[in-house]
Amino acid sequence: MATIKDITAKCKAGEIAEAYEIALLDWNAEPDNAWTQREVGWALYYFIKADVENKQKDAFYEHLDKLAELTLLDLNSDRLIYENVLWKIAEYVKGIQADDLSSISELFNKIQDYRFAPSRPYSYLLQNCLKFEGWGQMVDFIEWWNLSNLLPEDYVQFQLENGRKVMSLAERVYIAYSKALIKLGDQERIAAFIPQLETLMETHPDMLYPGYFCGKLLIAQGAGRNEALEKVVPFVRKKVNEFWAWQLMSDIYRDDPQKQLACLLRAVHCKTQESFLGKIRIRLAELYINNQDLGRAKFHIDKVSTCYLQQGWKLPGQLQQWSWQNWLQTTQPDGSDPFDYKPITDQMLFSELYECLAIVTYVDTKARRAALVYGMKQRTMAKYGHWSLTPKEGIVLKVKYTPEGDNLNIISVEQAQGPFKLPFVKIVTGTVDKKSNNPFAFLKTGAEDIFLSPSIVSKYNLMGKEVVTIAAVYDFNKKKNEWNWSCISIKK
Secondary structure, three states, X not given: OOOHHHHHHHHHOOOHHHHHHHHHHXXXXXXXXXXXXXXXXXXXXXXXXXXXXXXXXXXXXXXXXXHHOOOOOOOOOOHHHHHHHHHHHHHHHHOOOOOOHHXXXXXHHXXXXXXXXXXXXXXXXXXXXXXXXXXXXXHHHHHHHOHHXXXXXXXXXXXXXXXXXXXXXXXXXXXXXXXXXXXXXXXXXXXXXXXXXXXXXXXXXXXXXHHHHHXXXXXXXXXXXXXXXXXXXXXXXXXXXXXXXXXHHHHHOOOOHHHHHHHHHHHHOOOOOXXXXXHHHHHHHHHHHHOOOHHHHHHXXXXXXXXXXXXXXXXXXXXXXXXXXXXXXXXXXXXXXXXXXXXXXHHHHOOOOEEEEEEEEEEEOOOOEEEEEEEOOEEEEEEOOOOOOOOXXXXXXXXXXXXXXXXXXXXXXXXXXXOOOOOOEEEEEEEEEOOOOOOOXXXXXXXXXXXXXXXXXXXXXXXOOOEEEEEEEEEEEOOOOEEEEEEEEEEO
């Protein structure tokens, strides 16, 4: 009888068919000997490897079927065979186009009788299958794969070379299963899955999207508003500037037209591509039509129609129906909002929202971060990419926030209208004192010297001895590790 080493040596030498025949002879001679089936199993693995590399689908399926006939093999004793085969199955899936749903269904029908153990290749198979978003068997596949087989590393975000973090495999599969369940509408499965999703939220609070999909599932299940809000609000607080977070909130408030309208208005005012807002604008138009507010309804209908036509998309049926109605042809569009939606939507998320005035002292355009001084010895750095304005040094902002440790969780900002009387800002007049070999300078006021940074000196072309009036901010100097007055702007 040949050994496993003999069989694999021949396979590696390219003599797979010959190795397979030898293994079959041994198996026929000793059909109850698990070692003879292991010989066949290893030969079949090398066949499968070659099938995938050469894109031989029929041979690949044939050899998978033959592997399933080896009933004396098991996952514990023969784990290495199955893990090697799994790598090849996953590679085969990787080569299937995301819209080729018949091919992934055909493969799933071949492998669903297997029961694999948790492993890196098993997770790799899952990762490659998640691209088939419209797959009708996604729920069955994920249940067959079994979420309890996720490895500890599957819960860790992956960091790309550019530093950007990619969602973990665990979060991706929970989202995929949620989407598939919502589409399927299976109430029993939804009810069984919600507790698993809630556990994920508790054990991995760093994951943002499980909260969103927990809310979607609760809505699909017909849960009450308070129950849905309990799960969704912590998520929306973290994603307060994302349109789809407010779209979800609008679904929860479907029985309260005023609050639903406020959520939808906040959604369309979030910074995002117009092509993402079609469903939200259509829902806004429906609410306005119900209120006989036809001008505002027409504005949103026109926005959707223009966007869809530019994209070359077919207009939704609701828009086509409205296009035949006379009022749409005779009404002037009105792009204004019927009320201030921000206080209403803020109140949904925060029982107590704070407000302060802050002055911008520094802007990092590359990192899209700004330094704000908002009190005596109170300073924060904030990301401004989602703000409704681009900050500039020296402008005063009205900031709405919730406390977050020693920092501010900024909810919204707008430019404040003066005049201002802020204890951390003062206006002083003095004489510029600048040495010729220094890029910086000081303002001599008689009482104290105020630092003028190189950027201020350059911006105002200061040579020294000018008499100027400056706005100074009590800001933190990182290099000196101290608070002092620093010039933010000059009026010569």
